């Protein structure tokens with residue numbers, strides 16, 4: 001079966017390719033590497049701004065926010081062309097995909113102008129403060145408190161796993177504003193600039209490398225936040241959380257399919273066992289792309305199928321993890337050498353998927369944990385696809 005797009009989508013693709021041909025920074029310019037997911041080197045800031053100004057940053061957005069009101073199929077081919085070349089459109093992916101997107105959905109016109117547009121233009125960067133030591137999968141248990149005091153909220157508490165907080169300018173922070181309401185109903189969302197007195201960011205290294213400081217603990221001690229920084233309605237933060245994580249869900253499977261494709265290109269099977277595993281990788285890639293295409297077609301028709309997206313997340317994230325483990329295994333001792341490059345150097349990418357086999361395997365756990373663990377996704381599938389009783 002040959003899947004193809006209509007002519008208008010192919011015209012859109014051709015226009016984007018012409019933009020890339022004329023504007024993608026050259027390799028020499030794109031040398032400086034980011035230190036975290038909120039550290040955007042100068043060249044990458046210029047590149048993001050270039051995309052914003054030309055409506056190619058997030059094509060689904062309106063022109064004033066870096067897009068051109070593109071359809072879901074057009075957004076898909078845009079991502080397809082970026083990933084084919086291993087290009088990142090932003091080195092602050094959460095700022096772009098979650099925080100700015102949430103502000104465009106739930107923010108006031110002032111918040112869009114003051115925070116969303118500068119994030120999209122790469123003038124500032126943002127991080128997401130949802131998880132806490134006692135609130136990960138069960139996010140609604142979060143305990144960071146915000147108490148109204150005149151024209152400010154006073155915030156006390158702690159977040160953890162806050163990617164890029166150490167380099168971000170602002171945190172989209174989920175706080176409890178009504179401790180007496182049922183736990184999903186007393187949550188609100190605040191924009192907290194990281195230079196506000198009382199905010200302490202403590203970065204810590206990940207399993208990938210001793211100098212990989214992207215994760216943070218963030219502590220809030222009597223932090224005063226102006227009431228105009230409340231995003232959405234008071235105590236309605238649960239809706240913002242669902243919207244925030246839902247923004248990229250429709251096309252999330254594509255990022256896993258792209259990593260499978262990278263592995264197909266980079267993994268060189270040597271033994272009969274490796275070849276067998278390689279065949280599994282190729283089949284998983286094909287299955288994911290076909291199921292993903294069906295989901296894409298449903299989204300294009302305006303149909304929502306949240307449970308099907310959980311199936312895609314489980315299949316994609318676990319296939320990447322299995323294949324990365326097999327590639328690491330196949331590389332033998334060399335696979336542990338860090339930072340041995342195991343793929344072509346790709347200056348427009350942030351290197352994570354082109355570094356040592358060990359790092360590629362370790363990073364695959366981001367896919368099976370962040371944005372809802374595989375166990376949580378399986379519960380959704382059990383209840384909403386298979387109709388099993390609720391736990």
Ligand SMILES: Cc1cc2nc3c(=O)[nH]c(=O)nc-3n(C[C@H](O)[C@H](O)[C@H](O)COP(=O)(O)OP(=O)(O)OC[C@H]3O[C@@H](n4cnc5c(N)ncnc54)[C@H](O)[C@@H]3O)c2cc1C
Pocket residue numbers: 094127128129130131132133135136137138160161162163164365366369370371372373374375376379
């Ligand atoms: C790379 C990466 C980046 C991240 N970046 C951010 C960020 O920027 N901002 C942010 O706020 N958070 C971030 N997180 C945190 C992420 O959202 C949480 O790790 C995730 O929600 C899981 O929560 P937890 O780690 O507390 O694990 P827990 O929820 O404590 O889960 C521990 C284990 O128990 C299982 N489990 C939990 N509940 C159930 C259940 N009901 N049924 C069955 N099994 C269950 C889980 O599947 C898991 O295996 C990031 C995580 C990673 C890995």
